Amino acid sequence: MRRFSPVGEKDITRAIVTEFAKQFEEYVECDCIIIGGGPSGLMAGRNLAKAGKKVLIIERNNYLGGGFWIGGYLMNKVTVRHPAERVLAELGIPYKEVGSGLLVADGPHACSKLIASTCDAGVKFANMTIFDDLVLKEDSRVAGVVINWTPISALPREITCVDPIALESRVVIDATGHDAQVVKKLEERGLVKTKGFGAMWVERSEDLIIEHTNEVHPGLIVTGMAVSTTYGLPRMGPTFGAMLLSGEVAAEIALENLR
Amino acid sequence: MKVRRIARVLLYDEGVAEKLDVAEIAEYLRDKLRKVPVEMKGNPFASCPEKSPDYARKFASIKIQDVSRKMASEQEPLYGEIQYEKRRILGKTKAFGILYEGFHLQQIFSELIAWEERTLRFAHIFFTNRLFATWEEGDKRYHARTSVYGFPSLISTTGLVEAPAKPREYYLLKQQYERMGKDLLELKGRFKGGFIDYADEHLTEVMKGYAMQAVFYSLTGDPFCEDKGCRLYNAHWQEELIFTQLESQYEFCGQHARILDGLRRK
Numbered sequence: 299m300r301r302f303s304p305v306g307e308k309d310i311t312r313a314i315v316t317e318f319a320k321q322f323e324e325y326v327e328c329d330c331i332i333i334g335g336g337p338s339g340l341m342a343g344r345n346l347a348k349a350g351k352k353v354l355i356i357e358r359n360n361y362l363g364g365g366f367w368i369g370g371y372l373m374n375k376v377t378v379r380h381p382a383e384r385v386l387a388e389l390g391i392p393y394k395e396v397g398s399g400l401l402v403a404d405g406p407h408a409c410s411k412l413i414a415s416t417c418d419a420g421v422k423f424a425n426m427t428i429f430d431d432l433v434l435k436e437d438s439r440v441a442g443v444v445i446n447w448t449p450i451s452a453l454p455r456e457i458t459c460v461d462p463i464a465l466e467s468r469v470v471i472d473a474t475g476h477d478a479q480v481v482k483k484l485e486e487r488g489l490v491k492t493k494g495f496g497a498m499w500v501e502r503s504e505d506l507i508i509e510h511t512n513e514v515h516p517g518l519i520v521t522g523m524a525v526s527t528t529y530g531l532p533r534m535g536p537t538f539g540a541m542l543l544s545g546e547v548a549a550e551i552a553l554e555n556l557r
Numbered sequence: 558m559k560v561r562r563i564a565r566v567l568l569y570d571e572g573v574a575e576k577l578d579v580a581e582i583a584e585y586l587r588d589k590l591r592k593v594p595v596e597m598k599g600n601p602f603a604s605c606p607e608k609s610p611d612y613a614r615k616f617a618s619i620k621i622q623d624v625s626r627k628m629a630s631e632q633e634p635l636y637g638e639i640q641y642e643k644r645r646i647l648g649k650t651k652a653f654g655i656l657y658e659g660f661h662l663q664q665i666f667s668e669l670i671a672w673e674e675r676t677l678r679f680a681h682i683f684f685t686n687r688l689f690a691t692w693e694e695g696d697k698r699y700h701a702r703t704s705v706y707g708f709p710s711l712i713s714t715t716g717l718v719e720a721p722a723k724p725r726e727y728y729l730l731k732q733q734y735e736r737m738g739k740d741l742l743e744l745k746g747r748f749k750g751g752f753i754d755y756a757d758e759h760l761t762e763v764m765k766g767y768a769m770q771a772v773f774y775s776l777t778g779d780p781f782c783e784d785k786g787c788r789l790y791n792a793h794w795q796e797e798l799i800f801t802q803l804e805s806q807y808e809f810c811g812q813h814a815r816i817l818d819g820l821r822r823k
Contacts, residue, residue: 369737370735370737371736373737398742399742400742490635493620493622493635502652505652505654506652506654506655508652509644509650509652510638510641512640513637514637525637529635529637529638530622531654531655
């Protein structure tokens, strides 16, 4: 019978704390912080890391992948439209064409491949972590984020009193989906004005999301469904091509900014 | 019916709609109007690329965000919105799907008309794939339109697909398809021939009728006809639109055919 190495509880705890602290300290300052670990955030992070940039993704849940695990109506088949199958192929995700220009893949397979590829590229994660606020420097340029543990947000402020901490980065990407949380923080300060949602118009929304993926404020790039909220674009159905391609565009813009 | 004289018809085209053949429409108008010259002006932005940032800002300022709220005035656009409009103007993207305020859009296009051609004796017709809507006081909401007639007249290829209503069953099924991530092309296949779609092979033929409505607006002040078989009929349903523009046994009703005959003889 195989026997595991004799390791004490204190050794396990020490390994976790040491490695976490080492990585956390290293990523207190990085090239890009991405808020949201859904498909657009993962894609943006993956491409930036592949280009040699130091990237940290903040995810409020324990799990990564956002809504990419399932398609519409809680069914675990995800759809993308041409030309996004290029990304599926690049990630090694099996898919099949079910209609002219419409591809279907297994949600768990697609999502886990994307997460793995993002990790392989060198992206680091802070999960169970919520975005709390922005760090703004001279001329209101976005220069980092303020974060806290996710469970803190579930407790009354009177009994927690846990102050958040700040991380610095040269670029921040809002990949928080429909909530557009980061852009909304700027809106609270009167620095931008979001437009809210348009009506659902699947045929047109994907193209427009990619077209509007851009720097919305100096230092802040918006990607994925957050683009839709920011610019009041038509709402999308459960098709993920635009999320993946928008992430790619966000990475390109971030790379331009980081030059 | 009093008929004004028009000295020329000028056709403009943003050049982004698939299967729209403006040269064929121009030829059709020449045949119908005979003695009125019909000129193709091409892309209205081609002559002023240096002004693209100005126009980009103007287009980005007239987006309708909520169809149930009347746009009070032009809104302050975001940087990303202006950049998108600039790319559209410069032909760097064909992505479309923004809803614009129709009369404001008409105003912007009117500024693109050459100064020496700004006369009511000319009928200016712009073909675009921009979708626009106008406010209806009756039910207090914006309604998508295929065309807005005036100075100039705008005709939207996207409006042609989206504004006249499709069969009710189509919308009920579309909602289900979208929620379940099913292929909309399959749904369209089920209703094939029941409505005009993007890049439709009938697009140019249908647009000839809308171009004639714009011409009649300039001639008589009224672009429409009550006769469902006349190409000037203001179709609110795709079924009516297909009958009026493609299936009717005649092109124009007696009254409008006589006006066209009169123009030929003058």
